[in-house]
Amino acid sequence: MATRTILIVDDETAIRDMLRVALEMADYQCLEAGNAQEAHSLIIDKRPDLVLLDWMMPGTSGLELARRLKQDEVTAQVPIILLTAKGEEDNKIQGLEVGADDYITKPFSPRELVARLKAVLRRTDPLAGATQICVQGLCLDPSSHRVTIHDQGIDLGPTEYRLLEFFLTHQERAYTRSQLLDHVWGGNVYVEERTVDVHIRRLRKALSIDNHENLVQTVRGTGYRFSAQGY
Amino acid sequence: MATRTILIVDDETAIRDMLRVALEMADYQCLEAGNAQEAHSLIIDKRPDLVLLDWMMPGTSGLELARRLKQDEVTAQVPIILLTAKGEEDNKIQGLEVGADDYITKPFSPRELVARLKAVLRRTDPLAGATQICVQGLCLDPSSHRVTIHDQGIDLGPTEYRLLEFFLTHQERAYTRSQLLDHVWGGNVYVEERTVDVHIRRLRKALSIDNHENLVQTVRGTGYRFSAQGY
DNA sequence: GCTCAGTGTTACACATTTGTGACAAACAAA
DNA sequence: TTTGTTTGTCACAAATGTGTAACACTGAGC
Incomplete structure (x- = not known):
């Protein structure tokens, strides 16, 4: 399964660091925010799979942020775990009623x-967690199956989409037409090698906003390469 | 909202009674079981919305029952809350790792x-206890089971309603027909994938006030996506 | 300059995927 | 029962994607 992204929200750097270490050891990718505003933008922007949210923060509190997140339909489905220093029961209930998915009292063990x-993530969509790949303002988001250049959506046919997906996950390396046929079309089909050229052309055309077609480079005598350099 | 059924599993009648009183006051319907075997049959038979499971029971323990339930595909999705007498951390972790959805230490207050x-039920079924979900003037209200566009009611068949409900809680993401069949129709039915297309069509038709049919987007070669963007 | 292999570009026929309306079976309410 | 609604499937239409060939262009070597 693709690694999940967790957003850590706490005003104390030391605590953020501790959490990051614990989570990275368990193979999660981490984002960090020091206050509610920062956290909110990151949630919209990076779409983490879960938010670890400190209850007590200067400015907008974690509880308040949780409430807002759960009220907005765009962010409501992001699971939230609240962290609190003291396990006062009223807090606990308040937190869960606001819509937080779980509640952990400090101090707690990494385990x-x-x-x-894990328990919370298991309950959320197990298929989510594919992260989007971005380079030079070009983003491909596997979960929504969408490609954008500077937030402007572009249209790709299924084959061009797979081709771009392959390139984005295999950058800076030249591939022969035959290799591309193997990887993008799948081994057992017979199509002409020149067909690759045509799809490269179609992909370049779709990327031609802002000269992004240069991301796909010709390697004369060999094939093609996707590269963010020499750009 | 339909009232939820909670299965109480504990070997002590006195505790079962206490739990029943607390839950019935909060407007839940209750089932009771005194041991793991009884509990298992009731789960298969009555399909409760949640199981309150005592850790310590003579015979098969609550922990063991939880493990079995989570391993069987048929019962895996039933949420479980474990009850335990002492909050030893190892127990706690063991319980959550087995797949229990939450863990409560006795003594606890009814509140x-x-x-x-509620928190567990909410994340099991995101619509339970949730407020209505709105996007672009389209509102779905789970409690009244009603859908409106700019306050004008629209008519949906049960399947279209569930489809829209699923989309609204899983926006901005592409789903294959097969995934939609899983999530909206429920795993074990055999219907043609193309049937999804027809229901998509019916949903779009119902949403066609003010161009809202564009909320449901075709992802060629893949399936469909619900999105408020690119609209 | 010329030649030629390699690549870019376009057009088009064909294949595949999706949209749409119709229909009959299943179901529920009266 | 009758009536009306919902559902799944099909057949055909429409939209979109695909592979190929033909031709244009490019650059390297002579």
């Missing part, structure tokens, strides 16, 4: 944190 | 019980 996190 | 139960 407990990860176990609870 | 805490109900709050946690």
Whole structure:
């Protein structure tokens, strides 16, 4: 399964660091925010799979942020785990009623944190977690099956989409037409090698906003390469 | 909203009674089982919305029952809350790792019980206890089971309603026909994939006030996506 | 300059995928 | 029962994607 991204929201750098270490050891990717505003933009922008949210923060509190997130339909489905220093029961209930998915009292062991996190993630869509790949303003998002250049959507046919997906995950390396046929079309079909050229052309055309067609480079005598350099 | 059914599993009648009182006051319907075997049959038979499971029971323990339930595909999706007498951390982790959705330490107040139960139910079925979901003037209200566009009611068949409900809670993401069949029709039915197309068509038709049919987008070669963007 | 292999570009026929309306079976309410 | 609604499937239409060939262009070597 693709690695999940967790957003850590806490005003104390030391605590963020601790959490990051624990989560990275358990093979999660981390984002960090020091306050509610920052957290909110990151959630919209990076779409983490889960938010670890400190209850007490200067400015907008974690509880308040959780409430807002759950009220907006765009962010409502992001699971939230609230962190709090003292396990006062009223807090606990308040937190869960606001819509947080779980609630952890400090101090807690890394093992407990990860176990609870897993339990919450298990309940959310198991297919989510594919992260988008971005380069030079070009973004491909596998989960929505969408490609954008500077947030402007572009249209690709299925084959061009797979071709771009392959290139984005195999940048800076030249491939022969035959290799591309193997990887993008799948081994057992017979199509002319020149067909690759045509699809390269179609892909370049679709990317031609802002000269992004240069991302796909010709390697004379060999094939093609996707590269963000020499650009 | 339909009332939810909670299965209480504990070997002590006194505790079962207490739990029942607390839950019935909060407007839940209750089932009771005194041991794991009984509980298992009731789960298969009555399909409760949640199981409150005592850790320590003579015979098969609650933990063991939880593990079995989560391993069987048929019962895996039933949420489980484990009850335990002492909050030893190892127990806690063990419980969550087995797949329990939450873990409550006795003694607990009725308020805490109900709050946690709500939280678990909420993330099991995101629409339970949720407020209505709105996007672009289209509103779906789970409690009244009603859909409106700019306050004008629209008519949907049950399947179209569930489809829209699923889309609204899973926006901005592409789903294959097969995934939609899984999520909207439920795993074990055999219907043609093309049937999805027809229901998509019916949903679009119902949404066609003010061009809202564009909310449901075709992802060629893949399936469909619900999106408020690119609209 | 010329030649030629390699690549870019376009057009088009064909294949595949999706949209749409119709219909009969299943179901529920009266 | 009758009536009306919902559902799944099909057949055909429409839209879109695909592979190929033909031709144009480019650059390297002579």
